Amino acid sequence: MSGRVPTVRDLLATGDRSFSFEFFPPKTEAGERQLWRAIRELEALRPTFVSVTYGAGGSTRDRTVEIVERLAHETTLTPVAHFTAVNHSIRELRHLIGRFAAAGVRNILAVRGDPPGDPTGGVGSSTRRAWSTPEDLVRLIRQSGDFCVGVAAFPYKHPRSPSIESDTEYFVRKCRAGADFAITQMFFRAEDYLRLRDRVTAKGCETPIIPGVMPVTQYSTIARSEQLSGAPFPPELARRFEKVADDPAAVRALGIEHAVEMCRTLLDEGAPGIHFITFNRSSATREVFQALRPAPAASLIA
Numbered sequence: 114m115s116g117r118v119p120t121v122r123d124l125l126a127t128g129d130r131s132f133s134f135e136f137f138p139p140k141t142e143a144g145e146r147q148l149w150r151a152i153r154e155l156e157a158l159r160p161t162f163v164s165v166t167y168g169a170g171g172s173t174r175d176r177t178v179e180i181v182e183r184l185a186h187e188t189t190l191t192p193v194a195h196f197t198a199v200n201h202s203i204r205e206l207r208h209l210i211g212r213f214a215a216a217g218v219r220n221i222l223a224v225r226g227d228p229p230g231d232p233t234g235g236v237g238s239s240t241r242r243a244w245s246t247p248e249d250l251v252r253l254i255r256q257s258g259d260f261c262v263g264v265a266a267f268p269y270k271h272p273r274s275p276s277i278e279s280d281t282e283y284f285v286r287k288c289r290a291g292a293d294f295a296i297t298q299m300f301f302r303a304e305d306y307l308r309l310r311d312r313v314t315a316k317g318c319e320t321p322i323i324p325g326v327m328p329v330t331q332y333s334t335i336a337r338s339e340q341l342s343g344a345p346f347p348p349e350l351a352r353r354f355e356k357v358a359d360d361p362a363a364v365r366a367l368g369i370e371h372a373v374e375m376c377r378t379l380l381d382e383g384a385p386g387i388h389f390i391t392f393n394r395s396s397a398t399r400e401v402f403q404a405l406r407p408a409p410a411a412s413l414i415a
Contacts, residue, residue: 118219119191120261122293124161125321131161131386132402133193133323136393138165138176147393148180154395156188158402161386164193164222164296174201178209182216193220193263198250206250210257222263222296223250223287225271248283248290255291264288266295266313266322268305269344281312288313288320295320296388299327299342301350301371303378310384324379327390328397329368332358369397373404380405 125131134155139145152163165180177194184192194213198206213221225247247264254262264287267280274280288295300306306324313322329335335354338346350371357363376387387405389398 118185118217120293121162121191121193121220121263122261124191125294125385129161130380131323131388132158132405133160133162133164133386133388134398135164135166135325135388135390136180138180139393144393151391151393151395152184152188152190155391155398156190158399160190162191162193162220164195164388167195167197167224174209178212181213181218185216185218191220192218193222194218195222195224196250196254197224198246198253199225203253206253207257210254210260214258214260219259220261220263221254222265223247223254223292224265248287251287251290251292261293262291263294263296264292266297266309267343268297268300268309268324269342272343277312281309281316285313285316285318288318292320295322297322297325298344299325299338299390300344301329301338301342301375302347303375303382305344306379306384307382321385323386323388324376324384325388325390326372326376326379326401327392328372328401329354330365330394330397331361332364334368365397369400369404372397372401376401376405 121131136148136152139148155163163184165177165184167174167177181192181194184190196209201209210221251262251264254260264284266284267274270277270280271283274283284295297306297309306322310322313320327334327341329338332354335346335351338344353371354364354367357367379387389401391398
């Protein structure tokens with residue numbers, strides 16, 4: 114690719130399995146140290162790409178951009194910048210896209226975004242609501258330069274979508290606006306991803322959808338998962354965790370085991386790869402990744 118930063122589109126086109134990691138901008142110095150420790154530890158696994166999230170209402174905008182710029186300049190990693198239009202003017206958006214381009218970032222994940230403090234609320238002020246959808250944002254990014262654009266997908270449905278059918282139609286519109294790939298919100302049953310893929314394929318859309326996976330390592334995560342994923346935690350899986358709820362080590366072991374089982378099913382069913390939601394921690398992700406790896410990393414990962 115002539116020394117240029119690869120795009121996720123190019124990497125997926127090789128047919129190799131993609132393994133990628135997601136980080137979020139920390140709020141404290143201790144969190145900053147933890148983030149970069151995790152990045153350095155996971156960099157050794159040679160992921161296909163890494164992504165950096167964007168806070169509600171653009172609240173971490175500058176931190177997201179700074180981390181992505183540093184990833185591009187100081188590591189061997191291919192960064193994907195999450196990007197939302199919420200609470201941003203078109204002028205601000207064009208400026209941020211320009212910053213990404215100047216840093217050599219070619220991959221952007223266009224997400225709907227949430228207003229501060231309310232993950233199920235509206236999409237911003239009425240003056241921006243008319244255009245600030247992911248569909249519009251995809252077009253804006255594609256028109257602004259040589260970018261590869263990803264979008265979010267919801268195996269269940271987005272919390273604000275009235276139905277699974279309308280959510281599927283909305284996803285397909287985002288893809289037809291120019292999206293090159295998609296990453297799902299976290300989920301805990303392989304069949305939820307497979308049903309999403311079947312619904313999208315039935316609409317004639319072939320955009321690659323990468324499943325987003327988060328190993329459950331603490332029992333408290335289960336209670337938060339509905340807010341985090343927009344879908345209820347599977348009751349049958351919750352019962353398995355309930356049996357070991359008083360044993361943190363057993364909860365973590367079960368979480369790793371379940372994640373490995375689910376990822377193997379997804380890959381066997383033809384998922385293009387796995388996107389690990391790390392919460393800026395590396396150990397659980399490394400364990401799942403290494404359990405999935407049937408051969409040296411160099412032969413699996415672009």
